[in-house]
Amino acid sequence: MTAKELLNALISKGFLQREIAKEVGVSQPTIHRALRGSSVSYETGKALERLLESLEQDPGNPESNDTAPTGDGSVL
Template identity: 55%
Template structure:
């Protein structure tokens, strides 16, 4: 899955661009650009990936409960 798609899922879950930026240690404009498909730093992409995986895991746990 691409970073752009991960961000769209996170935004669909109710995260704001600013909240994502704060969680991954970057700026809101960087998240905006990434959501539009722009290239971002490797470290930022990995942080977004980790946040996405955390949320995916939390969503799975809620489905089980």
């Protein structure tokens, strides 16, 4: 998946750009630029992958779209 596809998947799960940025360690403008097609570093791409995979592998959340951020950076 591209960074843009990963970000769109996270947003569809209820994440805001600033929450994604905090989770992966970049600024919100970096996330915004990536959503518009700009490239991201390898490290940022892997962090996005890990974040999405962690949500999909959560045993309390069997690949549903019910996972949403709590506002403090964690997810339900």
